[in-house]
Amino acid sequence: MVDIRSEFIGIKSPNPFWLASAPPTDKAYNVVRAFKAGWGGVVWKTLGEDGPPLVNVNGPRYGVVHGPDRRVLGFNNIELITDRPLEVNLREIKQVKRDWPDRALVVSLMVPCEEQAWIDILARVEETEADGIELNFGCPHGMSERGMGSAVGQVPEYIEMVTRWCKMHTRMPVIVKLTPNITDIRFPALAAVNGNADAVSLINTINSITSVDLDLMTPEPTIDGKGSHGGFCGPAVKPIALNMVAEIARNPETSAIPISGIGGITTWRDAAEFMALGAGNVQVCTAAMTYGFKVVEDMIDGLKDWMEQSGYDRLDDFIGRAVPNVSDWQYLNLNYITKAKIDQDLCIKCGRCFIACEDTSHQAITETKGGERHFEVLDEECVGCNLCVTVCPVENCLTMEQMTSGVDPRTDEAINPEYANWTTHPNNPARIES
Amino acid sequence: MASDIKSSEIASGWLKAEEYAANFSDLHAPLSTHEAYVEADRCYFCYDAPCVTACPTGIDIPKFIRQIQTGNPLGSAKTIFEQNILGGMCARVCPTETLCEEVCVREEAEGKPVKIGQLQRYATDHYMRDHDQPFARAEPTSKKVAVVGAGPAGLSCAHRLASYGHEVVIFEAADKPGGLSEYGIAAYKTVDDFAQSEVGFVLSIGGISIEKGKKLGIDFSLDEIRARFDAVFLGLGMGSVNNLGLPGEKLSGVVDAVEYISDLRQADDLSALPVGRNVVVIGGGMTAVDAAVQSRLLGAENVTMVYRRGKDAMNASDYEQQLAQTRGVKIIFSAQPVQLIEGDAGNIGAVEFEYTSQDNGKLAGTGETFMLDADMVFKAIGQHFVGDGTDAIALKAGRIEVDENRRSNLEDVWAGGDCIAGGEDLTVAAVEDGKVAAEAINQYLKSERG
Numbered sequence: 001m002v003d004i005r006s007e008f009i010g011i012k013s014p015n016p017f018w019l020a021s022a023p024p025t026d027k028a029y030n031v032v033r034a035f036k037a038g039w040g041g042v043v044w045k046t047l048g049e050d051g052p053p054l055v056n057v058n059g060p061r062y063g064v065v066h067g068p069d070r071r072v073l074g075f076n077n078i079e080l081i082t083d084r085p086l087e088v089n090l091r092e093i094k095q096v097k098r099d100w101p102d103r104a105l106v107v108s109l110m111v112p113c114e115e116q117a118w119i120d121i122l123a124r125v126e127e128t129e130a131d132g133i134e135l136n137f138g139c140p141h142g143m144s145e146r147g148m149g150s151a152v153g154q155v156p157e158y159i160e161m162v163t164r165w166c167k168m169h170t171r172m173p174v175i176v177k178l179t180p181n182i183t184d185i186r187f188p189a190l191a192a193v194n195g196n197a198d199a200v201s202l203i204n205t206i207n208s209i210t211s212v213d214l215d216l217m218t219p220e221p222t223i224d225g226k227g228s229h230g231g232f233c234g235p236a237v238k239p240i241a242l243n244m245v246a247e248i249a250r251n252p253e254t255s256a257i258p259i260s261g262i263g264g265i266t267t268w269r270d271a272a273e274f275m276a277l278g279a280g281n282v283q284v285c286t287a288a289m290t291y292g293f294k295v296v297e298d299m300i301d302g303l304k305d306w307m308e309q310s311g312y313d314r315l316d317d318f319i320g321r322a323v324p325n326v327s328d329w330q331y332l333n334l335n336y337i338t339k340a341k342i343d344q345d346l347c348i349k350c351g352r353c354f355i356a357c358e359d360t361s362h363q364a365i366t367e368t369k370g371g372e373r374h375f376e377v378l379d380e381e382c383v384g385c386n387l388c389v390t391v392c393p394v395e396n397c398l399t400m401e402q403m404t405s406g407v408d409p410r411t412d413e414a415i416n417p418e419y420a421n422w423t424t425h426p427n428n429p430a431r432i433e434s
Numbered sequence: 435m436a437s438d439i440k441s442s443e444i445a446s447g448w449l450k451a452e453e454y455a456a457n458f459s460d461l462h463a464p465l466s467t468h469e470a471y472v473e474a475d476r477c478y479f480c481y482d483a484p485c486v487t488a489c490p491t492g493i494d495i496p497k498f499i500r501q502i503q504t505g506n507p508l509g510s511a512k513t514i515f516e517q518n519i520l521g522g523m524c525a526r527v528c529p530t531e532t533l534c535e536e537v538c539v540r541e542e543a544e545g546k547p548v549k550i551g552q553l554q555r556y557a558t559d560h561y562m563r564d565h566d567q568p569f570a571r572a573e574p575t576s577k578k579v580a581v582v583g584a585g586p587a588g589l590s591c592a593h594r595l596a597s598y599g600h601e602v603v604i605f606e607a608a609d610k611p612g613g614l615s616e617y618g619i620a621a622y623k624t625v626d627d628f629a630q631s632e633v634g635f636v637l638s639i640g641g642i643s644i645e646k647g648k649k650l651g652i653d654f655s656l657d658e659i660r661a662r663f664d665a666v667f668l669g670l671g672m673g674s675v676n677n678l679g680l681p682g683e684k685l686s687g688v689v690d691a692v693e694y695i696s697d698l699r700q701a702d703d704l705s706a707l708p709v710g711r712n713v714v715v716i717g718g719g720m721t722a723v724d725a726a727v728q729s730r731l732l733g734a735e736n737v738t739m740v741y742r743r744g745k746d747a748m749n750a751s752d753y754e755q756q757l758a759q760t761r762g763v764k765i766i767f768s769a770q771p772v773q774l775i776e777g778d779a780g781n782i783g784a785v786e787f788e789y790t791s792q793d794n795g796k797l798a799g800t801g802e803t804f805m806l807d808a809d810m811v812f813k814a815i816g817q818h819f820v821g822d823g824t825d826a827i828a829l830k831a832g833r834i835e836v837d838e839n840r841r842s843n844l845e846d847v848w849a850g851g852d853c854i855a856g857g858e859d860l861t862v863a864a865v866e867d868g869k870v871a872a873e874a875i876n877q878y879l880k881s882e883r884g
Binding site: 068069070348349350351352354355367373393394 | 468539
């Protein structure tokens, strides 16, 4: 029997699907709806210092990138952290945690880089009996101008310092949320490790302008003729997030720290991919903001069905399973030879493979055969690049087939079954003798 | 089937006013902008796309669809008009299911081609709503060309010649220009007087004048215009509807389908147009379908199309057949009329048919007959070409013989559209003929000395 109960840094939830700190977790009303819909946990939208509440813009907060049929591929936002009074948030958090003891409830925090500010807020959050805290070092807009959010997350020393304060002043587990708006994610992750963080979560949103209104000559979203960059999220950011998760998971200095995966997770498959690359659980936002909380139902069902079909009983059985297969380019097997192959029965003769290869790659696909429109791969030209597979509109019509014996007609060299990589390649001036 | 022949029931006003309006409204509602984006996105932007090859005018279909998708509908329309200045009408009347959409790779992939015709309409509608035709006219040459017939072939030819700076005079026998677009196409395919709007659009290039009510062979002769003009293009269309060659053909209620469709298209008040309770349409082409469907839409109770061969041989496409059937037209295949039977006082009352079978490609009656009650019988078994009354122009199989440039046996006379041999009887083919002929005429005029 498949069991998807999750325990992440000691925080239990009935499934690994948490809602990320964002508008869907801003208040009890939404969070209770989320729990009723089946979400395993939430990270409550970021709380700030006590005092007059923040104000948001009163114009559009979101800019969108649409795919076909207005499918949301990604959007950005310029919303700040919670604009509700601290007292109200804390009261609701306490009540919700009391009413939903089996769900994870983590509180996101962002206060100035002063130890006392953190001491004050930590004491108040502890009173709510929330399961943990997440340090918002990721928010890339608005708050960063005030020296918080990604302004902290971009300076590893600050990350380490604030994390250390939090670990010193609270018994609650500490998750450090990282910004992707940096050059190498391993450095902020290492800072979190050095500050004794219990986990990192990533990615926060990416600095972005989603589009330009060509009539107004303004970036979107536009507020009274001006726009500022926002944080981009949704399916479009998933590849960037996956890589950053993998980088932390396979780096010896950071590989031990638990990861909460975030970034465009829309389906159970996305979640499974993040977890295969080392995420202990996942956080979701854009999918819920696009489709409502009900999307969690198939995340749960789909994950269970896939685990059952794959023979995984528990989440730990597959978490991190893909990490050993993430490699540096220099270790990829240069003796692995593949050729594209077109299934003529499935081919609808659109010619996209041909023109992509002809115009932009290796001239390895025929245009005609015997005067007829006919697309076929020329093995003597095919480098196995996969571009034709990428652009083919028909599922499984074009596939990459490995050559395991004989001679590669492109190079006239015999297929070598032995593994060999760039580090020992004769063309590599820095090769190591094998 | 025995039939006691009833008195003729031809009447008008079978329906309520709103029913006429609904029945003769646009066959396909135009795509909304969002629908157009979604549909445009289905196009795979094929390399050397089969749809382009299948289009008689060679419109760059992937390009115009991509231009819709990128939010450039005006550019999209220009791409269409470059190859087909009557792209608006063709978007409405082309049998796309046997042309571009039949070879769409989406048809091969999933049996659902991209709706190329409707996307073409989206782009051309968008453009024509508030733009004149997009091409600049070259500096006027001193050359004059006569175009006979203001149908699709003639208009296409005239437009391209005008774009090269030549002066064009169109001679049109009817009161209005447009040819079959105006008089021949089913009303629900070209609503809101589109044919006339399109003529205005074409003429907006300048340098084209139309002389209406001028019929070749009656009001002027070919020799006269050959003498007055540097070149001549004949877009005469078909002159006359074929007769059944059966007794009773003169009975009242036996009607030429082409003429009836023309009357319908010109009617100000459809409720005043008489139609029978029982209508029989003899024929299997687009004209037969148009007559049958429109009879139903006018309120005829029983409309039966009878075609002498099998379903596959029918000129009307599967799509057109389905259109007829879903509008309540019954189609009987493999039966030919043997006699038209008088009802009361010189009116048609019934038609007797005999089933047919094919023997080595030859059609033969089986001897088994049946009767259909009929208050009206539409003849729609094809048309034939009527020339200028002289034998100066060489014919082939009864129509004008032309070379690949649409040039006739006379050095200065070109022809196109339904009147030429090998013609496809399609608006889009006529447009291509006019375009090809105009290019050839332009070359001829440029090379002509003096």
